[in-house]
Amino acid sequence: MAESREHTFIGTRGRNRVRAWPHDRPRYVAVLVHGYGEHIGRYEYVADRLVRHGAAVYGPDHMGHGRSDGDRVHIEDFEDVVTDVHSVVGQARADHPGVPVVVIGHSMGGLIATRYAQRYGDDLTALVLSGPVIGEWEVLTTLLAYEEPPHTPIDPATLSRDPSVGTAYEEDPLVWHGPFKRPTLEALATTLAEIAKSGRLGALPTLWVHGADDALVPLAGSRSGIEATKGPNLTERIYPGARHEVFNETNRDEVLDDVTTFVDRALPT
Template sequence: MTEVREHLLDRIAVREWPHPAPRLLVVVVHGYGEHAGRYDELAGVLTGYGAAVYGPDHVGHGRSAGERVVIEDFEDVVGDVHRVAGLARAAHPGLPLVMVGHSMGGLIAARYAQRYGEELSALVLSGPVIGVWELPGRLLALDEIPDTPISPGALSRDPAVGAAYAADPLVWHGPMKRPTLQAFVRTLRTVAEGGGIGALPLLWLHGDDDRLVPPAGSRIGVERLAGGRATERIFAGARHEVFHETDRAAVHAEVIAFLDRVLPG
């Protein structure tokens, strides 16, 4: 088990997976309904590579304050993540900063790169909610949001991943909420209109059997964001959470190879 430290930035709980002498910083931006603690294995890979890793629980998620899974404005969440990056840089000044965003976290990380891209050395997006994602519009058209939580089987072919997700008390197992769906729609539009990220290196990871966030919709957003310069890795048979998939060792290896290519030194 990787060592973990806990921080509190006002309402936001932050995990730190420390490194005694890091050569880079990584901020992990988790997805909808979950929490940063689910990325312990990825953090172990990254600390093994020489990173100090930080992961906030977004407002309304995990150990952070707020009504469960209610995000009124993703711009505020981007601001929270920026404060976490500041915490990391204050502890370890002068190091390159990499952001890894999964799913909803990919939307947040993409918007972060539009707002604060000059502070980043690389961006990794996993199953990102950018481009075209039809689910919020479909649900908002209904008079009542159905109480149909995310199916654990949609996350990974590894049944242990689904079982752990279903049993995790820090995961939200109820319906999506209207303010959050409305915020998704607004922020998808904001990112679409927010411009590219210039020369910032971008690695896009996706499972080709991702039914929660289909890769065809994300591709539109990735191409718009990176202007055709993204490194793309689509994993055959993989579902939504490539970092928790049966072939996650190959996913981890792609991340490390990408960082080797793009980071200074």
């Protein structure tokens, strides 16, 4: 695996930890935006593939996640998380002036990445969304019906057809295994509405990858969000039989081949 290093910065709500996988002469910078309850350390394989493809890779632990500050999985405003990601992009640009930037967001990270593109898309070369929480997400509606959200643990089998992925997830001490926090659910609902009313992504090259058998963020709900925000340069890849974490699926190399091929097309010649 590619070597990495870590640093911290003071984000909107405290100290955030960032992992960077360096490249001496990168063709592009890739900024990874992780999903709910997890951390950037789960993306080692993705980062390694991207480094070998010519990228310098950066990825923060969001507030309340991984090794960053904050109450666990407590997010009051996702605009703050977007601002923190923008700080990471700023550091990447300072490290590699003039190098194109690609943002890659998974699940809740897809929501953050989409909102990032709406706010800062003019500065991006491409956007990749993996199983994004955009459009309609029935889980959110169900949980918001409770004053105190019930503890509904994620079934690790819904992550990937590879059972080792679920086992590692269950045993990872940096993964949150408790219930949703109501402020986080309310912030998710607010951001979904904000994305819906904030318009399309214009000409930004966008790749949407999704597992056809994703039970956590079902395909149909995300499609409604994609349809509402897509511009003319959308590429779609739906993988039969794949579950939620397509970057950790049994066909992950196929998925990452699609990502790198898409990035090659999007990069300036």
